[in-house]
Amino acid sequence: MRLALIGYGNVGRAFARLLEHKRSVYPNRIVAIHTARHGTAYDPKGLPVEPEFGPAAANIDEFLARARAEVAVEITSLNPASGEPAISHIRAAFARHMHVITANKGPIAFAHRALKDEARAAGVEFLYEATTMDGTPVYNLVRNNLPGVEILGFAGALNSTTKVILEAMRKGLSLEDGIAEAQRLGVTEADPWFDIEGWDSACKAAALANVLMGANVTPEQIERRGIGRLTPEKLAEIDASGKSVTLISRARKTPNGVKLRVRAEVLDKDDILAACRGTSNLLVLHTDLMGDLGVFTLKPGVDQTAYGLFSDLVEIARTI
Numbered sequence: 571m572r573l574a575l576i577g578y579g580n581v582g583r584a585f586a587r588l589l590e591h592k593r594s595v596y597p598n599r600i601v602a603i604h605t606a607r608h609g610t611a612y613d614p615k616g617l618p619v620e621p622e623f624g625p626a627a628a629n630i631d632e633f634l635a636r637a638r639a640e641v642a643v644e645i646t647s648l649n650p651a652s653g654e655p656a657i658s659h660i661r662a663a664f665a666r667h668m669h670v671i672t673a674n675k676g677p678i679a680f681a682h683r684a685l686k687d688e689a690r691a692a693g694v695e696f697l698y699e700a701t702t703m704d705g706t707p708v709y710n711l712v713r714n715n716l717p718g719v720e721i722l723g724f725a726g727a728l729n730s731t732t733k734v735i736l737e738a739m740r741k742g743l744s745l746e747d748g749i750a751e752a753q754r755l756g757v758t759e760a761d762p763w764f765d766i767e768g769w770d771s772a773c774k775a776a777a778l779a780n781v782l783m784g785a786n787v788t789p790e791q792i793e794r795r796g797i798g799r800l801t802p803e804k805l806a807e808i809d810a811s812g813k814s815v816t817l818i819s820r821a822r823k824t825p826n827g828v829k830l831r832v833r834a835e836v837l838d839k840d841d842i843l844a845a846c847r848g849t850s851n852l853l854v855l856h857t858d859l860m861g862d863l864g865v866f867t868l869k870p871g872v873d874q875t876a877y878g879l880f881s882d883l884v885e886i887a888r889t890i
Contacts, residue, residue: 571887572614574602574639574668576630576659577646580756581673581700584876585643586619598883602637604630606646612636630655630662641886643879644672647760650769650789653680660685664692669890671882673700673875678777680788695886698781700878702774703728703851704870709781710881711865712855719859721782723822726853727846728774730757731765732797732817732834737847739802740809756872757849768796768817768832775819775830782855783821785828793831800834808836814844822856 573589575582582603589598599616609623610633627633634642642663644656653676660677663670670689672678677685678698689696699709712721727733734755735748745766752758752765764770772789779785797817808815813836821830837844842864846852852866867874 571598571641572601572639573641574637575643576604578603578605580872581875582645584872585879588876588880604633630659634666641669644674648676650764653677657681664688667692669695669886671697671879675701675773675777679773682780683786697882699882700875705874705878706867719857723856726819727816727843728819728851729771729817730849740805742802766796766798768794771819771832779821779828783828795833797834814839
């Protein structure tokens with residue numbers, strides 16, 4: 571299939587490399603890339619991993635019209651306040667009857683229900699496996715492998731930046747030192763305080779609840795308490811008591827709807843959520859038929875996020 575990429579950072583390049591590696595079996599090609607910083611590139615025969623960018627398209631409509639692609643790949647940076655402009659990018663693709671895959675959690679956190687309805691009306695697919703756990707199967711797991719199962723809630727250690735920062739502070743380093751280490755690893759949001767204050771986790775929690783539990787919530791509706799007030803001294807005191815601190819996202823179904831929260835929780839050290847350190851992520855689904863079911867990923871990076879996009883692309887190819 572022909573792909574048009576909106577955004578081309580580390581994930582986009584990793585995705586392009588993956589497509590090159592798998593081309594003999596999965597003959598997809600990137601025919602257009604649009605970025606705010608570098609400009610726009612087109613080639614109907616397929617662009618290389620490091621394309622030559624020309625002047626930027628005037629707008630997304632112009633870019634998509636010239637791209638003449640079958641699938642739009644939305645991989646711009648997260649806007650944790652509104653999910654824009656990614657939501658508008660996706661709608662522009664639907665208007666041209668293009669399938670959409672995304673690694674941007676903002677549209678799922680802010681407009682999942684509306685976007686799914688719009689995709690259905692346009693007769694196209696809209697998939698987003700890479701948005702929550704760096705490509706680890708979560709949405710595909712539930713959709714394809716848990717028929718008849720109701721998700722009653724979840725608990726997850728889903729933010730890598732805060733885990734890296736907390737590990738640094740447990741060693742006696744400062745919050746700023748922890749931020750620097752997370753930035754060196756390339757896991758922070760553009761503004762690391764989005765991670766520290768729990769906005770990234772709230773976006774992921776909203777996305778999970780919207781998709782898996784039929785909620786219709788946005789991140790600002792989620793109770794949120796990040797790690798910003800913790801100190802190395804406080805963490806040492808907690809550690810001495812045999813406990814540990816992790817930023818946890820939780821959801822549960824109640825008679826009054828889905829309740830969600832993001833909080834730096836004090837956990838027993840043998841709690842499975844406390845065992846998740848560094849850039850690793852863990853999600854436990856609470857279900858009616860399968861009890862508690864967990865998925866995890868160890869030290870994921872951009873290659874795993876790129877695979878999440880790739881798995882969605884393969885899923886679309888199977889359905890058309």
